Amino acid sequence: MIILAIETSCDETAISLVEAKGGLSCPQFKIIRHIVSSQVKLHAPFGGVVPMLAKREHQKNLPLVLKQAVKEKDIAGIDLIATTVGPGLEPALWEGINFAKDLGKAWGIPVLGVNHLEGHIYSNWIQKDCHSRAGGNPVPKLPAVCLIASGGHTILTYMPNLTSWKILGETLDDAVGECFDKVARMLELPYPGGPQIEIQAKKGDSAAINFPQPMLHSKNYDFSYSGLKTAVLYYLRDHKRANKSNVAASFQSAAFTPLVSKALRAAKEYKAKSILLCGGVASSRALRNLLRREAKKANLTFHAPGLKLNTDNASMIAAAAYINHLKKSPKKLPLKANGNLSV
Ligand code: KG4
Numbered sequence: 001m002i003i004l005a006i007e008t009s010c011d012e013t014a015i016s017l018v019e020a021k022g023g024l025s026c027p028q029f030k031i032i033r034h035i036v037s038s039q040v041k042l043h044a045p046f047g048g049v050v051p052m053l054a055k056r057e058h059q060k061n062l063p064l065v066l067k068q069a070v071k072e073k074d075i076a077g078i079d080l081i082a083t084t085v086g087p088g089l090e091p092a093l094w095e096g097i098n099f100a101k102d103l104g105k106a107w108g109i110p111v112l113g114v115n116h117l118e119g120h121i122y123s124n125w126i127q128k129d130c131h132s133r134a135g136g137n138p139v140p141k142l143p144a145v146c147l148i149a150s151g152g153h154t155i156l157t158y159m160p161n162l163t164s165w166k167i168l169g170e171t172l173d174d175a176v177g178e179c180f181d182k183v184a185r186m187l188e189l190p191y192p193g194g195p196q197i198e199i200q201a202k203k204g205d206s207a208a209i210n211f212p213q214p215m216l217h218s219k220n221y222d223f224s225y226s227g228l229k230t231a232v233l234y235y236l237r238d239h240k241r242a243n244k245s246n247v248a249a250s251f252q253s254a255a256f257t258p259l260v261s262k263a264l265r266a267a268k269e270y271k272a273k274s275i276l277l278c279g280g281v282a283s284s285r286a287l288r289n290l291l292r293r294e295a296k297k298a299n300l301t302f303h304a305p306g307l308k309l310n311t312d313n314a315s316m317i318a319a320a321a322y323i324n325h326l327k328k329s330p331k332k333l334p335l336k337a338n339g340n341l342s343v
């Protein structure tokens with residue numbers, strides 16, 4: 001089936017056209033068009049996303065992005081319209097939802113609400129090959145442990161099969177990506193901070209400063225990032241001539257250690273075959289390399305989506321819509337913005 005998906009939960013206006021087939025036993029997703037219009041430059045001067053500004057930009061961009069993603073000849077082939085209903089910024093979410101509803105009405109196509117976090121999870125199945133032919137990019141082996149790490153969420157889940165999961169732990173305060181953005185601001189690096197910290201960190205020594213590794217030794221699978229953020233703040237207050245690269249490298253290492261350690265511990269406890277990483281922070285080469293290395297040592301396969309699928313996009317929303325649509329009793333999320341929707 002052909003799915004037109006819309007994503008406007010934060011600061012990317014995204015529309016994708018995706019061909020989905022294979023059913024639940026072998027879901028396959030081929031991206032026909034994948035358009036993302038980022039508002040990063042617009043929000044950068046404010047050091048973060050301004051919800052009402054995001055809403056206005058989505059409103060302006062949606063028709064333009066649609067024109068790029070869907071040609072006149074494509075319309076008759078579309079079977080389903082999928083739109084993110086949460087979690088995210090409600091004013092921004094409403095723009096995508098209303099746009100999807102209008103398209104559905106005009107074209108006579110059903111509209112399905114999608115959970116943004118499910119989109120991140122299933123981003124690991126896009127452009128993968130379930131038949132694992134030689135040279136192909138294989139789908140993740142299940143059961144798996146999946147770490148969702150983004151600007152809004154830090155959640156460790158256990159996935160016994162393709163359609164179910166359980167939350168093992170999550171952040172008790174700031175999300176890991178949010179912490180990167182805040183620390184970047186302290187270091188006077190531009191928004192979004194994650195990629196900037198990674199660039200700085202490459203030039204620094206990760207053992208230079210002993211920042212706390214939040215909840216590393218706690219027995220549960222939860223995370224916490226506000227203490228680490230404060231530790232960096234105090235360090236910078238007390239060391240006016242701090243070496244930025246060393247701060248970035250030491251911070252990055254302290255932030256990632258608990259993620260890697262708990263993902264590995266969960267995989268062992270739950271006898272998972274693979275570890276999946278997704279969400280904007282999965283763009284970090286440092287984190288991907290760390291997790292890949294540790295997974296290999298533990299005889300687990302490691303998966304992270306291709307780069308354009310880590311940060312917010314609509315192809316992942318199409319993938320989640322397809323899987324949900326195939327379930328015996330699909331989740332019927334109301335077509336209403338739900339900023340706090342959970343996985
Ligand atoms: O998934 P995403 O695009 O949006 C949300 O749903 O939040 O994630 C964006 C987050 C931002 O906080 C950004 O700083 C972080 O992902 N990020 C990174 C890196 N690239 C993006 N964090 C650490 N290292 C990176 N290389």
Ligand code: ZN
Pocket residue numbers: 116120150151279280311312
């Ligand atoms: Zn996201």
